[in-house]
Amino acid sequence: MDAQNMVVRWYRNDPFGLVHRYSTSQNDTEEQRPEYQGRTEFLKENIIRGHVALRIHPIQPSDGGEYACFFENSTYYNEATFQVLVTVSGMAPHIHIESGNRRDIKLTCTSAGWYPEPELQWRDHQGLNLAPVSETKTVEENGMFHVKSSLTVDKSSTANVSCVVRNLILNVEKEVHVSMADALFLEDYTWIVWLAVILIFLAISAAICLLILRARKAKEWIKLLEKDGMEFARKYAENVTLDPDTAHPYPQVGEDKRSVKRGDILQELPKNKQQFDDLVCVLGQQIFSKGKHYWEVNVKNTMQWTLGICKNSICRQGEIMVSSETGFWTLCLSRSNNYQALANPRVILHIEEPLEIIGIFLDYEAGSVSFYNVTNKSHIYTYKQCFTEALRPYFYPGPLSSDQHGHTLTIEHLSCLEKPGRKCLCY
Structure with a gap:
């Protein structure tokens, strides 16, 4: 109804x-x-x-x-x-084979996820039951049964052995077979397995040792940069000059193209695609796509300068974020009067005395840009990067000073020494 x-x-x-x-x-x-x-x-x-x-x-x-x-x-x-009636047929059983004594092999059968308590049987190749040496049935946290049973078989036997787990309510059983001939074969070749494990362990150990050696070499390279780096870098001195065609209308580039300062008048310059229209900066004329290159810039009494290198392909129109992520590898004196490497995130540099002359060393193949304090010949900071594009020197002369005159960034005159015909390893 x-x-x-x-x-x-x-x-x-x-x-x-x-x-x-x-x-x-x-x-x-x-x-x-x-x-x-x-x-x-x-x-x-x-x-x-x-x-x-x-x-x-x-x-x-x-x-x-x-x-x-x-x-x-x-x-x-x-x-x-x-x-x-609630009932669950669990996972198919699994047999683990291990050596007993000289005459026997121990077989252990396990299976989980059964409810209610299942029945486990060992059978020979004729289907006759075999007596186990041990059997345990435990209840897991989810209420299901886990069964485990062990059987000892004489090594002279070559017949098959089966482990069968049965759900008595549904009359469903799951079975796994093992060939004694295969079990004996595996036992005979156990030493090969152990040998393979030992060889793999030795290979891994050798790889770890190699990595440690590489790391030590990298540390030695960094120590070289810090201790003797500037003397080494100066062997690759470049006659770097400024490219007025890339300059924003505010910076004033000197006639010798070796100095730049921030002016207070927006200059009327011919428009071109190479010129920056928002970022107040200028690039060097030199384009580097290989080799080692070094130049020095005088920043004495200059406010909020930024120096380094950037990708030649940088977009020069619109707002640009100066960062290693956007293709700039630079050092700066910030508005808060501290020195920073414009990485991501920025790195605050602890420098006791004001910098006056900064050395910049590019090793294209090694993927490094290093900055030095020329006054005391000390290492300041190094970027590590795999370069794939052409690079150019980068100069930002900072804002106007309080007397309405921009301080000047000046590229130092350096005598180019004979350049060694060798390459440094890139660690």
């Missing part, structure tokens, strides 16, 4: 308690047992014909037991009881 307006209840009889209640076309779970909260769903697609169902999901081993279903209204009452 139509049960739309009836009260439908499901109870557990052992232990007793409400599983789900449906009343006045709504679900009422106020008195529901805690272990069923959020896991029950009332199915009422055919309730007009008096057919309803309760779905429990996810199912748990503890859900097995006796249930009762009640239909009730003011003139009708009926109930039904039924038994729910």
Whole structure:
């Protein structure tokens, strides 16, 4: 009969308690047992014909037991009881082979995820049961059973052995076979496995040693940069000059193209694609795509300067962020009067005395740009980068000073020494 307006209840009889209640076309779970909260769903697609169902999901081993279903209204009452069996067929068993004594081989069969407690049997090639030497069945945290059984087999046997785990409710079994001939073969060649493990270990150890040596060489290279780097770099002195065609309209480039300062008047310069229209800077005329190159810049009494190199392909129109991520590898004196390497993130440099002359050394193949304090011949900072594009010297002369005159950045005159015909290793 139509049960739309009836009260439908499901109870557990052992232990007793409400599983789900449906009343006045709504679900009422106020008195529901805690272990069923959020896991029950009332199915009422055919309730007009008096057919309803309760779905429990996810199912748990503890859900097995006796249930009762009640239909009730003011003139009708009926109930039904039924038994729910929860069962799970677990994973296929696995056999582990290990050497026993000189005469025996030990086989251990394991499988997990069974409910209720399964049956485990060892069988020979004729299907006859074999007696295990040990067997354990344990209940895991999820309520499922884990089984483990061991069997000892004489090494003279060459027949197959099977481990079978059975679900007694469903009468379903899962089985694994092992060939004794294969087991003996594996045992005979165990020494080969150990030899392979030892060789792999030695190979890994050799690789680690090589990495340590490479790291030590890299540290030695850094020490060279810090100790003797400037003397080495000066062997690659370049006659660097400025390229007025790249200059923003504010910076004023000297006639000898070796000095630049920030002017207070926006110059009327011919428009060209090489010129920066927002970033107040100028590039060097030299374009470097290989080799080693060194130049020095006098920054004495100059405010907020930035020096270094940048990619020749840098977009020169619009707002540009000066950073190693955008293709600039530079050193600067910031507005807050501290020295910084404009990496990402920025690196604050602790320099005791104001810098007056800065040496810049580019080793293209080594992928490094190093900065030196020429006054005391000390190393300041080094960028490490794999260069793939042409590079150019970069100059930002800073803002106007308080007396409305920009201080000047000047490229020092250096005598180019004979350049060695060797390349430095890039660690």
